[in-house]
């Protein structure tokens with residue numbers, strides 16, 4: 001009932017390594033400096049992210065969970081029996097709310113978690129297998145692109161791909177577009193796509209969510225430098241950088257920065273890279289875009305992902321859009 005496939009071949013592993021090297025070289029030598037947010041998630045970063053999800057200021061996780069608690073049953077009724085494919089499944093915590101609803105409605109159902117982290121995926125798949133006896137699990141270890149390319153037509157009546165947590169907000173406009181094109185390509189007519197998006201709201205609520213009092217988000221942000229130190233024998237001193245997250249109201253996005261407290265020279269031995277950073281200079285580590293329901297529906301429609309129903313919470317802080325291909 002439980003199968004895990006590894007999509008990384010020696011060639012793709014090499015490609016992944018090369019693009020990590022290039023991303024960092026490019027990001028640290030351009031002006032303004034940036035480090036792509038996908039490099040937050042080493043083991044330590046993934047653990048810190050789990051802690052962020054529990055913070056009182058970080059409303060997205062619990063708000064999305066409350067929407068799922070209320071509407072999972074209805075989602076399962078709309079789609080009927082299907083194969084559930086989750087992108088970026090992580091520890092599959094919120095997923096249980098959906099699995100419970102499908103479990104109540106079906107004798108047998110299938111779940112395909114997809115994640116780059118083999119450890120987390122294996123652990124949560126094993127756990128789920130013990131909890132749901134009528135569940136067939138086929139996990140895929142790889143990037144979204146690798147996994148979506150790998151998906152062959154399903155033998156189940158329909159398929160629903162779901163992407164929760166507003167992770168789509170961390171994509172640039174171009175990657176957002178590419179991602180939706182890919183989803184649209186992979187789904188067959190009659191399949192479903194369920195997308196979680198964090199909605200626009202007052203600046204003070206957003207900025208509190210990304211500048212929490214306990215400093216967990218700061219630790220998460222700074223950990224990207226430890227990740228680079230380990231990976232590339234670097235000399236980033238975490239004490240000489242400060243975390244800052246601001247809401248850019250024009251672009252409707254949170255921007256997370258690391259700000260240099262002094263003029264310093266950074267050396268990354270394994271990349272043969274030396275860069276100077278001025279006092280007050282910033283490194284952009286993440287954007288987290290905040291969405292408008294109507295605009296997102298139009299965007300999805302333009303990709304032949306037709307919105308069937310929008311589920312939201314009482315404050316309209318977060319939404320799940322169910323689309324049919």
Ligand code: AVI
Pocket residue numbers: 052060165166167168169170210217286287288
């Ligand atoms: C994973 N992603 C949706 C989170 C977000 O809210 O953009 C990452 C995060 N960054 C800081 N806090 C949480």
